[in-house]
Amino acid sequence: MAALDKASIVAVIGSGAMGAGIAQVAAAAGHTVKLYDTRAEAVQKAIADIAKVYQKLVDKERMTAADAQAATARLQAADGLAGVAGAALVVEAIVENLDVKRSLFADLEGIVGDDCILATNTSSISVTAIAAKLRRPQRLVGMHFFNPVPLMALVEVISGLATDAAVAETVYDTSIAWGKNPVHAKSTPGFIVNxxxxxxxxxxxxxxxxxxxxxxxxxxxxxxxxxxxxxxxxxxxxxxxxxxxxxxxxxxxxxxxxxxxxxxxxxxxxxxxxxxxxxxGRGFFAYGDGASAPAAQSEAAQAKPEYVSYSVEPGASGASAVTDAVLARFQERGVAVTLRKSGEAHAHAQSQEHAPAFHCNGAAIYLTDGRTATERAADNKHPDTVVFDLAQDYGKATRIAIAAADQCSAAAYSAVVGLFQAAGFAVTKLDDVPGLAVMRTVAMLANEAADAVNQGVCSAQGADTAMQKGVNYPRGPLAWADAVGVERIATVLTNLAAAYGEDRYRVSPLLRRKQASGAKFHA
Missing domain, CATH: 1.10.1040.50 (N-(1-d-carboxylethyl)-l-norvaline Dehydrogenase; domain 2)
Structure with a gap:
């Protein structure tokens, strides 16, 4: 299938922020847009506001004056709901209420032609349920934009059980023609992003x-x-x-x-x-006049340790790829690090664990694997154990979170703080919770994305695109799992499940399969 021809009329029902945004994008893409709302004055205001936005784009030299004038001319107020009769695509952006949406689409079926595509911008209601009572449910599809529509690239193209595949493809291709990054999704709770x-x-x-x-x-x-x-x-x-x-x-x-x-x-x-x-004016933080943003906790400056070593099991992968990035940061910032093979005896480390680790002043320092530092210290028989959190890019990160075992001495902990500070990190001490902050969050995001792929909601690429383009994540969750190591992510989740005794942290079957095969989500 191909995108709608620019000569095709697009109708938008609802002139609020979402409806007006959709109308703005469609008109800029070359379509005549019929905008309808039960409040006629709201439509006129929306068209005037969109014209102002076009003019701002002209002022910023992101749109020519001629294009802005032509796009504004393509915006038309529909004369009643019957005024959308000639549309090839109708996009609904009204209240999130199943009965109200069903009623609207039932009315539209008596107005538009049989080949008109009906699209809902719902963010949470089942597309299957919305279409269920239509005469031709196969022509209804989800077209979920994100707010603000002109700025957010993602469109979730959602197929209900009855949605014709050709209809979904037309909406997908049309979204591309409108400058968006669409992803296909199955109509399940929350779709992809939510x-x-x-x-x-x-x-x-x-x-x-x-x-x-x-x-x-x-x-x-x-x-x-x-x-x-x-x-x-x-x-x-x-x-x-x-x-x-x-x-x-x-x-x-x-x-x-x-x-x-x-x-x-x-x-x-x-x-x-x-x-x-x-x-x-108030949530986790206070807002308004006189409100000040609370400061994040950072550890006081500590001395740089005199001796630092790094040990890794020969041929190791996964965690070592991450810890190697930390090593590179240390070396770039002038921290001298002695390289050793994991398990090689020396006076500054007594750890029994064959995992990538840094050592300084008797402290063993590991990337978190989902265990608490306290549990890891007990397993290792090494009291002076400290774990550090994941970072998206250790070369550019300005902060790092760490946690010390309850058994860890103050001197050993201070040496670890001094080590990371010497590499230019602000150091935040977290209480010794399993998985720390970034690692457990990324593991759970990757796990949920893997489950969505496993259940046929979307593809691996679709999941990553949705999270990057829909909520501005720095990296797609599954690409992030590939970078950290699928085995590492599965291990973190397994250890979280053991720590909490909850099914909440169960590992997705697809993640387990990738772990067992050694495969990545993206080739």
């Missing part, structure tokens, strides 16, 4: 609940080490806790109370209190 993103919020809330650190510190770790644009708490404050909590509840209920999607009591309390985030 499902796969749940662990980003959930693991942050768990870390806070377990007093790993305060919200501002966890946010800083996720930004400055994980590479995410916003930490989970500032992002939930931006979205609104009523909205974020409602989506989590919806996905949790739709999956019959799967513990992987369990909502947080902390967020429920915020909603109960009316602390909804930025829009109410």
């Amino acid at each position: 499902r796969v993103a749940r662990p980003y919020y959930a693991e942050g809330l768990r870390l806070l609940n377990e007093q790993a650190a305060d919200a501002a510190t966890i946010d800083a770790v996720m930004r400055e080490a994980g590479g995410f644009r916003m930490g989970p708490f500032e992002l939930m404050d931006l979205i609104g806790h009523d909205v974020n909590y409602s989506v989590t509840q919806s996905v949790f209920n739709a999956y019959y109370n799967d513990p992987r999607f369990t909502p947080s009591v902390i967020q429920q309390e915020l909603v109960n209190a009316g602390f909804l985030g930025r829009k109410s």
Whole structure:
């Protein structure tokens, strides 16, 4: 199939932020756009606002004056719902209510031609359910844009059980023609983004609940080490806790109370209190006049250790690829590191574990594998054990999170802090929680993405594209798993499951298969 011809009329139902954004993109792509809303004045305002946006683009030399004038001329107010009769594609962007959407599409079936594609911009309602009572359910498809539509590249093209494959392909190709990055998805709860993103919020809330650190510190770790644009708490404050909590509840209920999607009591309390985030002036943080952003916790300056070594098992992979990146950072910043084979006896390390490790002043320093540092110290019979967190790019990260075993001496811990500080990191101490912050979050994001692929919701590339283009993740979760090592991700999840005794951290069957075969998600 091919994209809609530019001569085809596109109708948009609903002139709110989403509807107006869709109309703006479609008109700029060359289509005549019929915009309809039950409030005629809202349509006129939307068209005027879109014209202003086009003019701003002209001012920034991102659009020619002629193109802006032509695009504005293509925006037309529909004269009643019957005014969309000639449309080849109708995109609905109205209230998130199943009955209201069904009623609208039933009315549209009596107005538009039989070859007109009907698309819903729903973010959470089953496309199958919306189409179920239509005379021709095969022509209804999900076309889920992200807000703000002109700036966000992703479109989830969602097929219900009855959706004709050719209809989905036409919408997919049309999205490309409109300058978007579409991905195919099956109509399941949360589709791709709202499902796969749940662990980003959930693991942050768990870390806070377990007093790993305060919200501002966890946010800083996720930004400055994980590479995410916003930490989970500032992002939930931006979205609104009523909205974020409602989506989590919806996905949790739709999956019959799967513990992987369990909502947080902390967020429920915020909603109960009316602390909804930025829009109410208070969420995890305070907003408005006089409010100041809380500072993240960083360890005080410590002396650089006199001796540092790095040991790795010959032929090792997975964790060593990550720790080698840390080694490179140390060396680039002038930290002298002696290289040794794992298990080679020397005076500065007594660890019994054959895993990539740094050693300084008696401390053994490992990339977290999902165990607490305390448990790892007991397993190793090496009290002075410290674990460090994952970073998206150790060469560029400005912060790193670490945790010390309860048995670890103050002197050994201080030496580890001094080591990372000498390499230019701000060091954040987290309480000794399993998997720390970035690692456990990335492991859970990858696990959820793998499960979505395993269940035929989307492809591996589709999952990664959706999370990068839809919520601006620094790397697709499955590409991230490939980089860290699928075996490492599976090990972290297994250890998290053992630590908590919960099915929440069960490993996706597809992740297990990749682990067993040694294959990656992306060739």
